[in-house]
């Protein structure tokens with residue numbers, strides 16, 4: 237059994253307070269794995285066996301090592317959240333109900349990038365005599381240019397199938413979207429859809445426009461969206477993908493706060509820089525309108541010579557199609573809706589709550605991941621802006637993303653070893669955390685829902701050539717950020733001239749502190765609040781103070797806990813007097829948003845006390861959970877200490893020590 241490691245910051249150094257939660261070692265222990273955290277003492281989580289073989293080999297620090305707040309800035313403090321806290325760990329479990337796809341182990345067809353063929357050995361599973369002659373029909377289909385009825389509600393679903401090409405062994409593929417039906421004795425035995433990524437001619441509405449010259453600077457921009465995963469649920473459910481990102485040096489955004497309830501209002505800020513409610517006035521007058529007139533960011537990339545792609549792993553739940561009318565024009569060079577709509581209709585199976593999670597024998601999310609990888613390879617010598625969004629597996633269940641972890645990691649590896657990442661800005665993000673289920677009755681569940689995951693991976697050349705932009709982005713990792721900022725960031729990537737060091741320097745000096753969209757390549761002001769970032773109070777996760785009566789039981793207990801923490805700090809320094817409470821000056825409950833009634837979770841209080849001897853005034857945040865009081869962050873001294881601490885030579889302890897012989 238492994239030895240738990242305790243990380244202590246040298247005694248003279250912090251001596252205190254800073255609770256470091258370090259995710260340590262998962263240890264095989266009586267058939268279970270243990271998770272051990274250091275948190276003043278040792279907290280041991282027993283988790284269900286089978287989840288953990290992955291966590292065992294993929295270690296990472298759970299909470300940013302240096303504080304007990306998620307972020308702490310002048311304008312916004314988001315309370316610290318531990319992904320495996322007591323309130324949460326009971327919801328974590330390997331999902332056992334995900335059913336395999338229909339016929340997944342007896343597929344009758346297989347393919348590679350150029351061919352589709354019949355797997356004859358599997359014929360027996362279809363009650364077809366061995367050596368029978370079966371015939372399969374290869375039908376390509378596409379989205380026709382001509383629109384019969386522009387006001388039809390299924391204008392985005394239009395499709396045209398080509399004639400059947402029959403084959404009885406294998407066939408060479410020449411199309412983007414293909415449906416294959418295998419027939420025996422006039423009955424359909426098996427049907428499957430296939431998706432390919434041929435390089436298309438570069439088309440533009442502007443006549444004289446050319447594809448981006450290869451030698452021009454400019455990075456591929458690939459956005460890989462995973463629906464409904466909080467920053468911390470990504471830690472819990474996709475540790476392999478996470479540690480790969482960390483290993484490659486991706487920047488994680490701790491203070492990434494959502495701005496609307498579900499997918500749509502969190503994606504219009506990213507793709508259009510607008511609130512969903514702004515669209516009415518600009519480009520989407522009513523619910524029956526299509527989105528053709530909206531100035532999507534991909535149009536700007538197209539204008540400078542990028543190929544563009546929009547792909548989701550669902551048609552019915554698509555961002556622009558769920559109870560909406562989608563597009564009548566084709567929005568991007570590569571547009572998956574046409575394919576997904578047909579695939580869902582003919583081979584969608586394994587419906588689980590809201591989604592068909594399978595396309596024939598293959599998970600829909602996997603279809604999307606393969607597509608991203610293949611498209612990147614097909615367009616390796618061009619530039620690509622791609623927006624991809626997974627829904628089917630992660631949308632409804634907290635733990636289902638565990639099933640995808642391997643394949644997301646594999647996609648990253650593929651993009652890495654093919655050196656695609658060397659020219660690519662990769663953004664992995666979500667729209668919000670899970671919005672329902674038992675976890676939502678906890679305070680942490682409520683906050684996590686408002687804090688989706690976002691990681692941005694920048695290539696090495698970018699970090700070198702755009703070092704100011706890169707440094708700013710690292711800084712912003714611990715600032716309050718929103719989907720609107722992602723939009724401004726993408727705008728900066730259309731023409732990288734704008735983020736050269738001298739330009740970043742000039743722009744940093746300009747006034748943008750009150751802008752709603754601030755590029756993540758510029759320093760986000762530390763004093764940014766939910767209000768200046770245009771995050772509605774309802775979604776805001778920053779602390780908001782509410783004074784409570786100083787003669788209440790909580791106020792008294794919080795102050796007592798603060799005194800205990802103060803005395804613990806100077807314990808072991810006999811030259812410092814033990815401090816007692818002289819006056820309880822003020823207690824403020826620090827609310828993060830509005831708690832629900834009977835919400836399960838901790839409460840935090842900002843406490844200000846005056847102590848004796850020495851009249852020191854101290855302020856600290858104390859957290860009260862089901863079991864205990866604990867200190868969040870460090871204790872500040874609000875008045876001068878003059879010469880009181882002359883007998884101790886540590887800059888922090890000087891704040892707390894009142895020398896005995898004073």
Ligand SMILES: *[C@@H]1O[C@H](CO)[C@@H](O)[C@H](O)[C@H]1NC(C)=O
Pocket residue numbers: 336341342361
């Ligand atoms: C395929 O999987 C199903 C269900 O998982 C199982 O019942 C069946 O025996 C398997 N068939 C083969 C040929 O492995």
Ligand SMILES: *[C@@H]1O[C@H](CO)[C@@H](O)[C@H](O)[C@H]1NC(C)=O
Pocket residue numbers: 348349350351353406
């Ligand atoms: C794809 O499969 C076909 C037929 O099996 C084969 O001839 C071809 O070499 C394969 N191509 C690749 C890229 O693997």
Ligand SMILES: *[C@@H]1O[C@H](CO)[C@@H](O)[C@H](O)[C@H]1NC(C)=O
Pocket residue numbers: 367368369
């Ligand atoms: C299958 O087709 C081949 C060639 O078309 C023919 O020679 C053979 O007899 C057929 N077999 C059966 C079982 O019909």
Ligand SMILES: *[C@@H]1O[C@H](CO)[C@@H](O)[C@H](O)[C@H]1NC(C)=O
Pocket residue numbers: 449451452
């Ligand atoms: C880019 O390529 C074009 C054509 O190949 C060439 O004329 C131009 O000088 C190149 N520009 C740079 C910056 O290398």
Ligand SMILES: *[C@@H]1O[C@H](CO)[C@@H](O)[C@H](O)[C@H]1NC(C)=O
Pocket residue numbers: 747749761763764768
């Ligand atoms: C935040 O700081 C900026 C300067 O960095 C200043 O212009 C702005 O007024 C401040 N905002 C608030 C809300 O104090």
